[in-house]
Amino acid sequence: MTPSRVRWHLGRVLSRQFETEAAIRLELDVPTWPGNVAGAHLDIRLTAPDGYQASRSYSLASSGESTRVVLVIQELPGGEVSPFLVRQLAEGEEVEVQGPLGRFFVWIPAEPEQSPVQLIAGGSGVVPLFSMASAREREPKGADFRLLYSVRSPRDEFFADELAELSRTIVEIVHTRESAPGAGRPPRRLTREALAASTFPASLSPRIFVCGPTPFVEAVAGWLVELGHDPAQIRTERFGGSP
Amino acid sequence: MGVINGGFGGRHGSSDPRLPPGQTHVYDWPVLSTGPTPNVDEGRWSFTITTEDEVTHRWNWGELQEVGVEDVVTDIHCVTHWSKLDMAWRGVPMDRLFEDVETSYDYVMVRSYGGYTTNLPLEDLLDGQAWLATEAEGEPLTPEHGGPARLLVPHLYFWKSAKWVRGMEMMPSDDPGFWEQNGYHLRGDPWREERYW
Structure with missing residues (x-):
């Protein structure tokens, strides 16, 4: 297009x-x-x-x-x-x-792509990343996709049904305030270590898209750089302010 | 097109005559950046202006302060529809930095730490219209707002006010910078709503 x-x-x-x-x-x-x-x-x-x-x-x-x-x-x-x-x-x-x-914070399936794609969402920042995962779903071949979605509670999840049905994106959801009943683990804030455990490692040189509230994106993008990812591979979209 | 949204009252917060069309007055300060925030140490910071004769004018952090700062109170307008009014800024006027620069070129490519670029006509940087800003609201600029130094060109949409600025290159033609290659207007006058192309 x-x-x-x-x-x-x-x-x-x-x-x-x-x-x-x-x-x-x-x-x-x-x-x-x-x-x-x-x-x-x-x-x-x-x-x-x-x-x-x-x-x-x-x-x-x-x-x-x-x-x-x-x-x-x-x-x-x-x-x-x-x-x-x-x-x-x-x-x-x-x-x-x-x-x-917007022509920058976008994913275009036709682009030849060797490296995997890591999506990282905070709250309602999942919307453009869901769009990318859905676009990937329509392609028979393409890069490996992972989505890490940080959200307050199961009740606050967007696209809960659609995310569960994705077959070409590995989805991991982190609940920060309230877990699902019977989840067997307490709610937790995302940390650098949890981020590292739930995303493609820097050795695979993934393209990374991060979208969410400003403090979330600042923290995640900073951790990604500390974990060895090339800043040029990290695209961000922030919303909301700092005081 | 003349669509009226009957149930929409609105806060009429946009009635202030200082607000360009399509802008809303905000009190916080939203952060927009294309990637991770670069950490730019003042010790390794420098700013350069390069001309067609490959003459490079360079200032390190200490030299920049010696050029002389001035205080500016101004409104800023982001293309994402927010405006912040009466912000107190401090910075070095671009006029002073261009004092000894000899060029016949009319356009400037601004380059930042982290790789961001934006293009401007030289005339938008002169005559008291632009600064190399180091403080906002009485505090040193934080990294997420472009510290240690960002460009301040408040009469254009704020993507022109490049964060983490490190240099300017004179250009013979108005070649597009980063957002200008990605769908945003070449000049970006908020009063004409030059948002997209």
Whole structure:
């Protein structure tokens, strides 16, 4: 897929389904959407009746040629746009979207690839990485994939069913606050040692994609460098701030 | 396109006239970087400007301080839709660093520790519009925000304000830098919403 010029599109909500208590899965029909690579994102622009507008960026959970795009949006308490998208935006309603955006934090199956691909997600940062694992799933041949997904509790997991069904990506989920009943191990925060044990070693020179809240990505990317990974092989996408 | 989202009220936090279109006022300071944060020691830090005659102007950390810093209060605008208003910065004006630089080229490629690049017209770096910043909000720049030194070009989207900056190379044409090769606008004026191409 060659990069297409970014433009505004009109999307209509085909379905909305709670992914967790505080996150919505939105499927949009965007007739003019040119398709997107895995890992890409888009901007949503909302317009209030008085003309006031607000825009935000969201990662796409879907990829490929389809004009149906899937987003999973986490509600940010006190946020301006996400509470409307999660709680109010109705099936059949239209929104303006701009995209597809992003050509760096992406995985393109056609690229010849010798080294394995390691995905590392913190919380809702799993969305673009799920998109990459799904794209890999559609290819009969390709690089080895692993996903390490750090999330507060089983109730907070995105794509729980889909992740369990992936056959071409090894998935490991770390619960940081609350374990699954009968899991046999307590919740734990990710450490450098746990990271090393659950990811491809530096000796395999994996390409690495890390996405999550800023402190998570800072910690993980720093550990990866300490573990001997080449910084040039590590691509990051962060959200949220530092004080 | 004229879509109205009936149930959307919005906070109208974007009504401040200092906010360019499509921007929202934030109070924290989001971090955006393409890879791991490089650790750049002030002891091994240097900044260079290289011209078409292969003349290199170089400053180490101590020499940079001697050039003279100034305080700047300015707004910054990130292409990911947030703006931070009235930030207090301290840095060396790019005008002073270019004082002895002789070039007939009109464009600059900015290079950072860690490999990041971004392109700018020279005129966007001069006339009191740009600084080599070493402090923000009264504190030395932290590594995740580009410390020890980052470029500060507040009238353009903030990806132009390269973190961990280490040098500038004069160029005859406006060749794209990192994000400019990855779908982002060659110049990035937030008031014209020059976000993507």
